[in-house]
Structures are given as C-alpha cells and as structure tokens.
Amino acid sequence: MEINVTRRQGGFLVDATFGGPASGVTALFGPSGAGKTSLINMVAGLVRPDAGRISVNGLCLFDVERRINLPPEKRRIGYVFQDGRLLPHLSVRANLTYGMHRTPAERRFVTFDAVVELLGIGHLLGRRPARLSGGEKQRVAIGRALLTSPAMLLMDEPLASLDASRKSEVLPFIAQLSRAYAIPILYVSHMMDEILNLADHLVIMDSGRVVASGELQELFSKPELQAHIGKENFGSVISTVVEEPLDASGLTSLRFGEHVLKVAAVPAGRGAPMRVRISARHVAVARQAPALTSFQNIFSGKVVQIGYGGESHVDLLLDIGCLLWARITRKSFLDLGLQEGQAVFALIKSVAVKTIALETPPSRFCRGSR
Numbered sequence: 581m582e583i584n585v586t587r588r589q590g591g592f593l594v595d596a597t598f599g600g601p602a603s604g605v606t607a608l609f610g611p612s613g614a615g616k617t618s619l620i621n622m623v624a625g626l627v628r629p630d631a632g633r634i635s636v637n638g639l640c641l642f643d644v645e646r647r648i649n650l651p652p653e654k655r656r657i658g659y660v661f662q663d664g665r666l667l668p669h670l671s672v673r674a675n676l677t678y679g680m681h682r683t684p685a686e687r688r689f690v691t692f693d694a695v696v697e698l699l700g701i702g703h704l705l706g707r708r709p710a711r712l713s714g715g716e717k718q719r720v721a722i723g724r725a726l727l728t729s730p731a732m733l734l735m736d737e738p739l740a741s742l743d744a745s746r747k748s749e750v751l752p753f754i755a756q757l758s759r760a761y762a763i764p765i766l767y768v769s770h771m772m773d774e775i776l777n778l779a780d781h782l783v784i785m786d787s788g789r790v791v792a793s794g795e796l797q798e799l800f801s802k803p804e805l806q807a808h809i810g811k812e813n814f815g816s817v818i819s820t821v822v823e824e825p826l827d828a829s830g831l832t833s834l835r836f837g838e839h840v841l842k843v844a845a846v847p848a849g850r851g852a853p854m855r856v857r858i859s860a861r862h863v864a865v866a867r868q869a870p871a872l873t874s875f876q877n878i879f880s881g882k883v884v885q886i887g888y889g890g891e892s893h894v895d896l897l898l899d900i901g902c903l904l905w906a907r908i909t910r911k912s913f914l915d916l917g918l919q920e921g922q923a924v925f926a927l928i929k930s931v932a933v934k935t936i937a938l939e940t941p942p943s944r945f946c947r948g949s950r
C-alpha cells in the first residue's frame with residue numbers, strides 16, 4: 581500500500597504520505613479532525629486528491645501525473661461506514677448479495693455461506709435492517725463489503741456507534757476477518773484499545789499529516805509519540821505465544837524470546853499467539869531481586885535509556901531480552917541511583933498485564949485465491 585496525497589479542503593490541508601503492508605490490518609489513528617476520513621475517502625475514490633499517488637497491491641488507483649483516477653466501482657474496495665448504511669427496504673440477505681452480484685463470478689473469492697458463518701448472521705437473513713441491533717447491523721455491513729470480494733477493505737470507525745458490549749461482540753469478527761481472507765484492511769479509529777486488538781501496522785495522523793507509520797509494537801513504545809498515543813496508553817507491546825494455558829498456580833505462561841511471562845489465566849490453546857500490553861505504570865524496578873514478593877514476573881535486565889518523564893516521575897527503557905518501559909517516581913529513581921547501563925530487575929504483576937489473543941487464520945473461509 582503506497583499513499584502519497586495532498587488535498588486542500590476549505591482551510592484544512594491533508595498532506596499524507598505512508599506505506600504499509602498489503603496484508604493484515606493497518607490502523608489509521610488520530611484525534612477527531614486529523615483527516616482520517618478524508619484520507620480513506622481518497623483511497624476509496626469518493627474524494628479526489630489535488631496531487632499525489634495511491635496504489636494498493638500493485639494496482640494504481642490514482643496518479644495525478646499519469647492522469648489515473650479509477651472510479652470507486654473499479655477500485656475493488658469494500659467500505660464499512662460508522663453507521664452501517666444498510667439499504668432499509670431490503671432484507672439482510674438482499675443487502676448482503678447487493679454488491680456480490682456486481683462482482684463478476686470469476687473474480688469472487690468470498691462465498692455467501694462462508695461470510696454468513698464467519699459473521700454469525702444466518703438467523704438474520706430474512707429481517708429488515710430496522711429490526712437489527714447496532715452490532716448486528718455492523719456485522720451485516722461488514723458482510724456486505726466482504727461479499728464484493730474486494731482487494732482491500734476500508735473501515736471508518738465501524739464500532740463507533742456501538743456501546744461497549746456490542747463492540748466486544750463485533751471486534752472478534754473483524755479480527756478474524758483480516759486473518760481469514762488475505763485482504764488488507766485500513767481501519768480508522770481513535771480508540772487505542774481497538775487498535776491493539778486488531779492492527780499489525782499503525783499510522784498516526786494529526787492535523788492532516790502522518791506523524792508516524794510503522795509496525796505497531798515498535799511505534800507504540802516510542803516516547804516521542806506519547807503525546808499522540810495518549811499518556812495513559814504509554815507502555816510496551818510484546819508478542820508472545822502461549823506456552824502453558826493453565827499452570828499449577830492457575831496462571832497462563834506466555835513465552836517471548838528466552839523468557840516466560842506469567843499472566844492471569846486466559847482461555848487460549850498452547851501455541852496461540854498473544855499480544856500483551858504492559859503499561860509503564862505497572863512495571864516496578866529493583867536493584868536486587870526481591871526474595872519474598874507478590875510479583876510473579878521478575879526479569880533481569882539493564883537500563884538502556886532514561887526518559888524525562890514529568891516532574892514527579894521518570895520513564896525508563898529497560899532491556900530484558902525485549903524492550904520494556906517502566907515509569908517510576910522521581911523519588912524512587914533518585915533513591916535507587918539509577919543510571920544508563922545499570923543492571924536492574926523489572927517486576928511485573930501478572931494481573932496488570934493486558935492480554936490480547938491473536939488467533940490463527942481459519943483458512944476454511946477462503947475459497948480459491950484471488
């Protein structure tokens with residue numbers, strides 16, 4: 581995915597350049613008014629950039645110099661809006677098949693039955709949209725976009741209109757979607773929790789510009805991006821696999837590199853990929869390994885960077901076999917006499933680790949290839 585566009589709209593300038601993998605979920609993250617919707621509308625062909633180039637999977641969608649501007653219907657893009665936008669006079673079945681019949685049969689690689697099964701909407705097929713809940717409407721909207729067998733899916737805050745319980749109902753379907761079909765998803769959100777559940781790649785936007793773009797785990801841990809990501813989100817994201825789903829002490833063991841991280845029990849099979857998020861606030865530091873402690877996770881490592889933190893705290897980047905941020909009070913920092921290069925122990929409470937299951941691809945949903 582290569583995007584390099586500028587567009588002036590009123591007093592606002594979108595000037596965005598980024599590249600991303602043509603697979604998995606790329607999250608477009610930024611505050612309200614950052615230009616996220618404007619950008620994906622340019623990708624969809626709903627809005628024309630003033631200049632630049634957009635290409636996806638080797639297909640050039642827009643190139644001002646070569647005078648290429650594919651109309652939306654030629655872009656093979658599925659778009660899921662915030663509010664679903666189902667056709668009210670049609671049944672769920674007819675809404676689902678609406679775009680499917682416009683895609684030539686030889687180009688279809690997504691089948692009706694597989695989508696209905698994946699999204700769990702078989703019992704809704706005869707209903708009209710007015711008789712669906714918010715979460716059901718969004719699942720149908722996702723199914724409709726998917727059934728056009730798109731080369732790419734654009735999702736503009738598809739969970740924004742849902743309450744927390746509906747969100748958690750739809751989120752796993754989206755996560756599964758990106759793995760079931762090899763379709764890249766550009767996912768707009770300003771909710772970091774959603775992004776941590778879904779995205780592999782992160783693009784941070786602010787005031788019409790791309791502030792940073794890269795692999796989620798890497799960007800998430802950059803202190804200079806803290807202001808954009810949100811102070812409360814500051815910490816580390818680590819990729820692990822489940823080593824022992826339930827050990828004798830009732831905890832789950834997750835492996836990363838040479839280490840095992842103990843977390844509160846999660847329902848996952850051995851070998852399942854698991855992303856963990858450890859807030860810097862939940863990492864304590866000691867010069868010596870504590871003997872009797874409630875910390876289940878004690879890793880030896882060293883201080884690789886001392887960040888500025890704030891008046892009352894200091895952020896430390898630790899190397900424990902992977903990079904880990906710890907936020908401690910300035911008083912503790914001074915009491916411990918910490919310096920860069922110093923050997924320390926990182927202490928992490930099991931119950932403070934947030935786990936996010938990244939499932940393996942259920943390939944049965946895919947028929948043939950694109």
Ligand SMILES: Nc1ncnc2c1ncn2[C@@H]1O[C@H](COP(=O)(O)OP(=O)(O)OP(=O)(O)O)[C@@H](O)[C@H]1O
Nearest residue numbers: 589590592610611612613614615616617618619770
């Ligand atoms: N057609 C338009 N004409 C003029 N200004 C526009 C137009 N469309 C959007 N804007 C302005 O462009 C800016 C970016 O809007 P955009 O909807 O892309 O932001 P966003 O990041 O998607 O925000 P949100 O998260 O609130 O949906 C805003 O200042 C908006 O007012």
